[in-house]
Amino acid sequence: MDTANFNAQLNTGRKGPSKEYLHHKKIWGDQKDFGYKDFIPMFKGEKFDANQWIDLFKEAGAKYVIPVADHHDGFAMYKSNTTRWNAYDMGGPKRDVLGELFTAGRSKGMIMGASSHFAFNWSFYNKKDHFDTTDPEYADLYSSKGKDLKEPVSEEFKARWWDRTKDLIDNYQPDILWFDFYLDIPDYADQRPKLAAYYYNKGIEWGKEVVLQDKNFSHEAFPEGTVIYDLERGKLPGIRKLPWQTDTSIGKNSWSHVTNWKSKTANEIVDDLVDIVSKNGNLLLNVGPKADGTIPEDQKEILLQIGGWLKTNGEAIYDTKYWKTFGEGPTEVKKGHHSEGNNEGLSSKDIRFTTKGNKLYAIVLDWPEDGKVNITTLAKNAEYAKDLNISNIEVLGSSEKIEWTQNDQGLLVNMPKVKPTDFAYVIALSF
Structure with missing residues (x-):
C-alpha cells in the first residue's frame, strides 16, 4: 500500500485564472512573493505516528508498504544528504518520516519500499515571470528548467536526480524501489541501466532480494523481466505471466488529501484486488493523510473493511497463483x-x-x-x-x-x- 502523498500542486487554467489561483492570491498573496516553498513551514505532521500507520496497514492485510520518499514537488520526506528541502531539516515536521516508517514496518515484519517521483520535478512547476518558480534562489526546489516547455532535461538535473536516488538507496536499503512516470522518457535513457545495476548489485551486497518497479508510462523504459510492470489506475484484461502491479488510490479523484475527497467503497477495491490477483498482479493502494500526519477516519474504515474480508478469504489471495484462465x-x-x-x-x-x-x-x-x-x-x-x-x-x-x-x-x-x-x-x- 502506497502510504501517502502529502503534497499538492496549484495550476492555473488556460482560459484565464483558475479558482485555485484566485483563492491563493486572495488568501496568501501574490504568487511571486508567496509560493509553494512558503507552505512548507505549515506542514507539521504533528500527529504522525509511524507505528499507528503500520498497525493499520497490517490490519488492512497489506504485506508491503511503499511510502512516498520524493514526490514531483521536490520535497524529500526523509533525512536527505542531497537537498535542503527535506522533512528532517526543514519546518514543519523536522522528522525523518520515511525512516520512522521503515523502522516501524520492519520491526513488524513488513516488506518496506520507497517511491520516487522526482524525475518529473524537472517539468512539474509552472514557470512564469509572475511566479516565484523562476527565482534562481529556489531552483533546487523548483528545478532550473526555464520557461520553454520542450527544454530537455539538463545534465545538471540528471546528476541531481542520480545523487538523490543513490542517497535514498544507500541510506534506507529499500526492499522495493518504485518509480513514477517520466523516468521512462528518452532523456533518462542513460540513467536507467545505471540505476538497475546499482540497485540490484546493492541487493546482492545486502544479502536480500530487491525489486525495481517502473511505470513504463509512455515508453518501454526497461527490458521486459527486469522490473515489475506497473499500471496507474488501470488493470489488464487477461493474465500476464510476468508479475505486474496496479497502483491506485482509495480516492476516486485524488491521491493526496483534499477537501472534496471522494472514496471508493471497500467492495470496489476488493473486486479490483481479486481481478488483479487472478491475472498474476498485485495491488498497491494509496491513502491520503492529512497534513497533521493522521489518516482520515473514512479511509481507515475502508482499510479495516478490506482487512476483515482478507481475514476470512485471504487464503484465496495470499501465495496463490493464476490458474489456466483468469x-x-x-x-x-x-x-x-x-x-x-x-x-x-x-x-x-x-x-x-x-x-x-x-x-x-x-x-x-x-x-x-x-x-x-x-x-x-x-x-x-x-x-x-x-x-x-x-x-x-x-x-x-x-x-x-x-x-x-x-x-x-x-x-x-x-x-x-x-x-x-x-x-x-x-x-x-x-x-
Missing part, C-alpha cells in the same frame, strides 16, 4: 493507465480464479439473487475442467454444508443461506 463473466475490463474510470461494476456472473496446492478458488464478485452460482468454465468435460476431480466444495467464512452438481452446463453451487462476508464470495474447491 475467470469468466460478461463484464469487460479495460486495459491501460487511467482506464479504471471506464470500467463497469462487476456482477454475480463475474467469477475469478486463483489456485494454491490442491485447491481452486472461484471468487464470485457479487451475491447471486437466487442464491445459486453456475460456473460454466467448470462444466463437465469443459476445456479447463477435464482433469479436475472435485472432492469437496466449501464457501470460505461459512460453516454450512454446500450442495453442488456438475453437468454439461456448468458447476452449479448452492450458496449458503447466510452471507459469510459483505462482498466477493469465495468458493473453495478441493481435489
Whole structure:
C-alpha cells in the first residue's frame, strides 16, 4: 500500500485564472512573493505516528508498504544528504518520516519500499515571470528548467536526480524501489541501466532480494523481466505471466488529501484486488493523510473493511497463483493507465480464479439473487475442467454444508443461506 502523498500542486487554467489561483492570491498573496516553498513551514505532521500507520496497514492485510520518499514537488520526506528541502531539516515536521516508517514496518515484519517521483520535478512547476518558480534562489526546489516547455532535461538535473536516488538507496536499503512516470522518457535513457545495476548489485551486497518497479508510462523504459510492470489506475484484461502491479488510490479523484475527497467503497477495491490477483498482479493502494500526519477516519474504515474480508478469504489471495484462465463473466475490463474510470461494476456472473496446492478458488464478485452460482468454465468435460476431480466444495467464512452438481452446463453451487462476508464470495474447491 502506497502510504501517502502529502503534497499538492496549484495550476492555473488556460482560459484565464483558475479558482485555485484566485483563492491563493486572495488568501496568501501574490504568487511571486508567496509560493509553494512558503507552505512548507505549515506542514507539521504533528500527529504522525509511524507505528499507528503500520498497525493499520497490517490490519488492512497489506504485506508491503511503499511510502512516498520524493514526490514531483521536490520535497524529500526523509533525512536527505542531497537537498535542503527535506522533512528532517526543514519546518514543519523536522522528522525523518520515511525512516520512522521503515523502522516501524520492519520491526513488524513488513516488506518496506520507497517511491520516487522526482524525475518529473524537472517539468512539474509552472514557470512564469509572475511566479516565484523562476527565482534562481529556489531552483533546487523548483528545478532550473526555464520557461520553454520542450527544454530537455539538463545534465545538471540528471546528476541531481542520480545523487538523490543513490542517497535514498544507500541510506534506507529499500526492499522495493518504485518509480513514477517520466523516468521512462528518452532523456533518462542513460540513467536507467545505471540505476538497475546499482540497485540490484546493492541487493546482492545486502544479502536480500530487491525489486525495481517502473511505470513504463509512455515508453518501454526497461527490458521486459527486469522490473515489475506497473499500471496507474488501470488493470489488464487477461493474465500476464510476468508479475505486474496496479497502483491506485482509495480516492476516486485524488491521491493526496483534499477537501472534496471522494472514496471508493471497500467492495470496489476488493473486486479490483481479486481481478488483479487472478491475472498474476498485485495491488498497491494509496491513502491520503492529512497534513497533521493522521489518516482520515473514512479511509481507515475502508482499510479495516478490506482487512476483515482478507481475514476470512485471504487464503484465496495470499501465495496463490493464476490458474489456466483468469475467470469468466460478461463484464469487460479495460486495459491501460487511467482506464479504471471506464470500467463497469462487476456482477454475480463475474467469477475469478486463483489456485494454491490442491485447491481452486472461484471468487464470485457479487451475491447471486437466487442464491445459486453456475460456473460454466467448470462444466463437465469443459476445456479447463477435464482433469479436475472435485472432492469437496466449501464457501470460505461459512460453516454450512454446500450442495453442488456438475453437468454439461456448468458447476452449479448452492450458496449458503447466510452471507459469510459483505462482498466477493469465495468458493473453495478441493481435489
